[in-house]
Amino acid sequence: MSDTVHEPKTDSLFDAPPMGEQERMVEAILFASADPVSVKELNDRMPHGCDAAEALVHLRKRYEGRGVHVVKVGDAWAIRTAADLGFLMQRETVETRKLSRAAIETLAIISYHQPVTRAEIEEIRGVGVSRGTIDQLLEMEWIRFGRRRMTPGRPVTFVVTQEFLDHFGLESARDLPGLAELRAAGLLESRPLSSGMPQMGDGDIDAEEETDEGQSELFED
Amino acid sequence: MSDTVHEPKTDSLFDAPPMGEQERMVEAILFASADPVSVKELNDRMPHGCDAAEALVHLRKRYEGRGVHVVKVGDAWAIRTAADLGFLMQRETVETRKLSRAAIETLAIISYHQPVTRAEIEEIRGVGVSRGTIDQLLEMEWIRFGRRRMTPGRPVTFVVTQEFLDHFGLESARDLPGLAELRAAGLLESRPLSSGMPQMGDGDIDAEEETDEGQSELFED
């Protein structure tokens, strides 16, 4: 499946449409979809030999400064209205459920520390994380399960989703505000102390490896 | 409400935004609205003093020849995929299926006996031939209409096509193996039918296929 993307163009039986046409096609597909569309899917939907990635570069430029923008969301693309025109859209505004302080903090911790285990979240917050908080974030599709940590107990980790990036207008989790500064300050390291500190979570934080895996496997699949 | 539309611009306390801005606003509103938006509604939603009708003229021009168009729907406006790119909104999945027994038999009779009328096919098969079977073979372009038979009723005949020959790797229908060759190849049983032998299920098949008109015959499994 995935090898169709980088198929050399010389394999093509027919010539790919001119780039201007390809740009139109990408434009039509992105306009038609409320959800971001991956480059792979664009290529799959466009005629053989098309290069959606290149067409996207042109299209993005074309919409600069316009009422709608071409935005990158993870490895996918979408068209979104310009944020400065939000005031025109009261009618379209969706009432989002008010998130609790615990949920907001948990979300921030997951986004900056991902992949992160529940015990690690609890260690950072110094308080247990209720199942409801995690469930709410999972239900909103802002977080999902990542790989299991290869430590005793093989705890599950949490990572943020494409929907999270889309919702907050982020190209990738690397673009989170202040990420570089936090890392430079060592505040994204997992720094367990071998004894003494009271543990709020499952108590197996000590067992977690000390390596700073944060942000290294943002996009697992 | 309705008198706001034609309000003279001189009444405005503030200057209306520049036309470029107004165009951006119309663009964003049309993009995000779930329904087509009338000029009146555009004006209502845009800052005081805006002229949505004029902005629409500009916007419409801007999208000329693009992948999406600004179109009038009744007395309202919407953004729609360019008609020539409709194919991008479809995903085709091709599934390969074996031809039904009825279709294969009908095809076989046509290929061995062409040109052949429907009545003759039915006589040879000993079973009625449904319209669906003939239509399917016509649609696949494996058979086509031949000359009309110069007999009462002037029935149409069927013959196989070049497409058929290509698919089966035949130069002409005369290359099809004859009965003797079929027998020699073990495809024909030479055993004569014993009249006293109960014909297991034979009668059933006839009855079944005869009632089995149309589509249902196409899918054997």
Add this chain to the structure above:
Amino acid sequence: MTETDSPELPLTVDDRLAAEAFVIDVDGYEGPLDMLLSMARTQKVDLRKISILDLSRQYLAFVEEAKTLRLELAADYLVMAAWLAFLKSRLLLPPDPTEEGPSGEDLAAHLAFQLERLQAMRDCAAKLMARDQKGRDFFVRGIPEHMERVRKVKYTATLIDLMQGYARIRTKDEFRPFVMDREKVFTMEMALDRMRGMIGFSGQWTDIISYLPEGWDDDPVKWRSATAATFAASLELVKEGKAEIQQSETFAPIQLRRREIPRE
């Protein structure tokens, strides 16, 4: 909320207001670390230069006060209090070289790190929520066009299919490659089929030989096969409760008749 209805607590109004404030505050904190963090903020210094000793004293004082006010404190707060008391003693007493584990300073530094990290995450959360959000500041396509799935079926057949199909018609029989010639075999299924249709009319005892199909009684091989199959089928019908079978003596004719359905 009258003021004189709790004689066992000789507290002033101020005391009680303060106590209520504590309850509310504890509820408002997201755990002991959060409470420590807000206490630390009152020191109004860089979190890295915070005095953990002061903070411990402040926290322990709060817990003491909560006790005198008979407030129920969550276990987390008490565990933290115990740990801070331990930390305080470590920080105040000269280090014991025989003791294992991290020093008081290490523990204090770690607590400071935790507070700083929690504060950082709080700031991040605020920055995140202050971003332009989908459905509030920017919007998705209002009329998304759903992708249509067009299912196209392609039919195919091979030359062998075609020839087998033709062979089938020309022999008016099911095409059965690689099947043994069973011309002279009358199977039990065939016999059963035949007898099922006939048994209903057989109210009298009838020799099962009369059930043999036409044309199967002249060839001995066929006769044997047909007789065996008919006999087996007879037993099957009896087993199903559709017929009764009898034989007066050895080698006498075997007789069969319909079984009357008993009325219930």
